[in-house]
Amino acid sequence: xxxxxxxxxxxxxxxxxxxxxxxxxxxxPGFDPLGTQKKNDMANASSEPKxxxxxxxxxxxxxxxxxxxxxxxxxxxVINLQxxxxxxxxxxxxxxxxxxxxxxxxxxxxxxxRLRDKVIxxxxxLTEQELNGFEGINKIRDGLWVRLREIIxxxxxxxxxxxxxxxx
Numbered sequence: 406x407x408x409x410x411x412x413x414x415x416x417x418x419x420x421x422x423x424x425x426x427x428x429x430x431x432x433x434p435g436f437d438p439l440g441t442q443k444k445n446d447m448a449n450a451s452s453e454p455k456x457x458x459x460x461x462x463x464x465x466x467x468x469x470x471x472x473x474x475x476x477x478x479x480x481x482x483v484i485n486l487q488x489x490x491x492x493x494x495x496x497x498x499x500x501x502x503x504x505x506x507x508x509x510x511x512x513x514x515x516x517x518x519r520l521r522d523k524v525i526x527x528x529x530x531l532t533e534q535e536l537n538g539f540e541g542i543n544k545i546r547d548g549l550w551v552r553l554r555e556i557i558x559x560x561x562x563x564x565x566x567x568x569x570x571x572x573x
Contacts, residue, residue: 462543463550464564470503474563475510477502479520484528486536486572494533499569500524500549502562509561516556523552533572542567 427433482498504510513520527548535541550565 461551462547466564466566468564470563471505473506475504475507476566477504477510477513478568479517479524481569482521482524482528484525486528487530487532495573496528496536497569497571497573498524498528498545498567501566501568502553502557503564503566505561505563509558512561513557519556520553523556524549527552536570536572542570545570 478499478501482496482500484496484498486494486496488494502513504513528545531545535544546565546567553565554562
């Protein structure tokens with residue numbers, strides 16, 4: 406009888422105890438019987454400032470815009486891309502900025518030379534290989550989003566749209 410207790414019951418109790426300890430200390434991913442994660446999230450949400458969405462990438466192109474939003478189309482860009490070839494590689498780029506309202510368009514119009522400068526400097530640092538396909542369009546769109554938000558007030562700029570991008 407003593408052997409039964411030692412060899413069966415004791416290891417069973419140790420396994421059950423270890424499992425309960427793992428659950429209580431949150432060592433099992435995705436299993437939270439006490440709801441402590443929700444409590445921690447609520448405590449952190451009230452104490453931390455909310456993170457701004459779309460910091461390093463542009464909002465989706467299909468994102469809904471407010472009813473009074475306006476599109477501000479910049480003049481086409483002809484940009485000399487970085488290359489190791491003996492002849493230059495040019496990119497023809499046309500972009501439109503989605504702005505909050507007509508007042509924002511007036512403010513952004515005054516900033517147009519700085520915007521053009523920022524776009525040309527950023528795009529000229531890219532290579533033809535970096536701009537190939539869908540990933541290339543997203544790369545330039547996200548890069549423009551980050552750089553234009555440095556100049557345009559964050560509440561005014563809603564989105565960046567690539568209207569035309571041709572590499573020759």
